[in-house]
Amino acid sequence: MSFSSYFSSISLLLLVSALVMNVNAINNNNNNNDDDVRAPKSDSCNNPFQLVKVKNWIDEKESNNIYSGMSARFGSSLPQKPNITLRTPALFSNPIHCCSTPLSQFYGSIALCVRGGCDFTTKAQFAQSAGATAILVINDTEDLFEMVCSNATHPNISIPVVMIPNSAGQAFNKSQTKVEILLYAPPRPLIDFSVAFLWLMSVGTIVCASLWSDLTSPEQYDERYKELCLKESSNAETAKYDSDKEIVNIDTRGAIVFVLSGSVFLLLLYFFMSSWFIWVLIVLFCIAGIEGMHNCIVSLTLRKSQNWSQKVVNVPWSGEVSIYSLVVLLFCVAFAIFWAATRQESYSWVGQDTLGICLMITVLQLAQLPNIKVATALLSCAFVYDIFWVFISPLIFNESVMIAVARGDKAGGEAIPMLLKFPRLFDPWGGYDMIGFGDILFPGLLVSFAHRFDKDKKKGVSNGYFLWLVIGYGFGLIITYLGLYLMNGNGQPALLYLVPCTLGLIIILGFIRGELKSLWNYGTEDSSSSIEEPCDV
Secondary structure (H helix, E strand, O other): OOHHHHHHHHHHHHHHHHHHOOEEOOOOOOOOOOOOOOOOOEOOEOOOOOEEEEEEEEOOEEOOOOEEEEEOOOOOOOOOOHHHOOOEEEEEOOOOOOOOOOOOOOOOOEEEEEOOOOOHHHHHHHHHHOOOOEEEEEOOOOOOOOOOOOOOOOOOOOOOEEEEOHHHHHHHHHOOOOEEEEEEOOOOOOOOOHHHHHHHHHHHHHHHHHHHHHHHOOHHHHHHHHHHHHOOOOOHHHHHHHHOOOOEEOOHHHHHHHHHHHHHHHHHHHHHOOHHHHHHHHHHHHHHHHHHHHHHHHHHHOOOOOHHHOOEEEEOOOEEEEHHHHHHHHHHHHHHHHHHHOOOOOOHHHHHHHHHHHHHHHHHHHEEOOOHHHHHHHHHHHHHHHHHHHHHOHHHHOOOHHHHHHHOOOOOOOOOOOEEEEEOOOOOOOOEEEEEOHHHHHHHHHHHHHHHHHHHOOOOOOOOOHHHHHHHHHHHHHHHHHHHHHOOOOOEEOHHHHHHHHHHHHHHHHHHHOOHHHHHOOOOOOOOOOOOHHHOO
8 A cells, every 4th residue: 555545544534533523612711601501590690600810919929820710600790900900818718618607807808718518609608798808719620610509599799709720729828928819800802803814724725725736737747738638649747647646536425424434433532532542633633744744845846846856765665755855754744743742832723723734735635526416415414413413412412522522521631633723812811713624624625626617617717616615615604603602602513504605505506507417417427528627637
């Protein structure tokens, strides 16, 4: 089996993995700021949850660590800006759980309590009665849980109640003298402009992949090839050029099996996900990303100059290899290793996006849809798959299986790398806007088919299908992110919006133009021209 065959197998496996990541996530913060609809509501228990920043000073020295917290459903709200609130002393309660009357008064200080022993409203009631201006509940883990009302009729609580992680409590407990705290709750922006960059990356990847053969064909080769086509003759160099491409044509049965395989793989990840399993995917992602990046760099650089590939060297088990290709390969390997080693750093998104975009461009050259019949089977199954595992699976598993896998809840902080992400530059809480590879690859297969169809039928820009599908995909992404904002940042099945805006659009256009039958059976009809098909590069 050749190396390109190995790459084909790995790419198809990652394509199945990409189907798992078909859910858009608005950010990667673990904090949950969504209202708990199960919590009882009353006049004194109807506050929305707030994400809270906890600035602190220990022994009059400002700490470099600003901790994150979450406010309760009850109690007063916190200011949005730090300059309209004050530094306040913080004291540990005695008893520490705040489940009984404190032995000493707080006298305008913030009460520090640990979680457990009684419900949150009881803690707040005792702290408030002792003169506390706010209460910080220290959780025994780094996770933040929703503090809801224990019942619908409890004494009015007029002080802020905030949960903080255990690391914050340990930092405050180390001080033997004075701790001061400033609490504020900056809101998230309604729209973060990082979405625009993610939109450009997604649309640009599909456009580049569709036009890749046009962009990378050597100019000298194009002129020579056109002359040969006009003479109705064959060329050995052309045959070699075409044979190097190992195209995987997806059929209807394969499309259905492919989506079913994605469901099985998703369940395996959900039940058996662990850090080592994610590491296997990271290694496969790096291997496929190296080949994809190598393919993109070599194809682009050799477009203008074929001389760079003339010098060769003998490599064991590979035979003669171009020195230039070998140098590029070593660079790609070093790039992937560097990303894997620094994938937890704030700048790692650059390497992940670079490898991911190159991988997707190469995969869209490898896998092709032969006609709209197969496209309808594949995208319709993916459409149902997305909706089921995001919206219906909570009725069976008590949580969205796809969102749980995408967050990596059971992987010890490791995340599946098959997604593009861009940092939220204007969000005080940070995080990333993300889109799964599947939300690019599956519509991209259809857009690439539209480009090949337009080129074969010699259609112009306006009367073709490629431009309209690119516009439809871009519009579908806009609707996807609009749905994210309307759903308070909850993960959304992007194909719910992208499939109607791409597959639905080409079917409607084909019906209006009277070309739906040709689109449906393309590739299975007898071609009226036996010369034009080989010339479609």
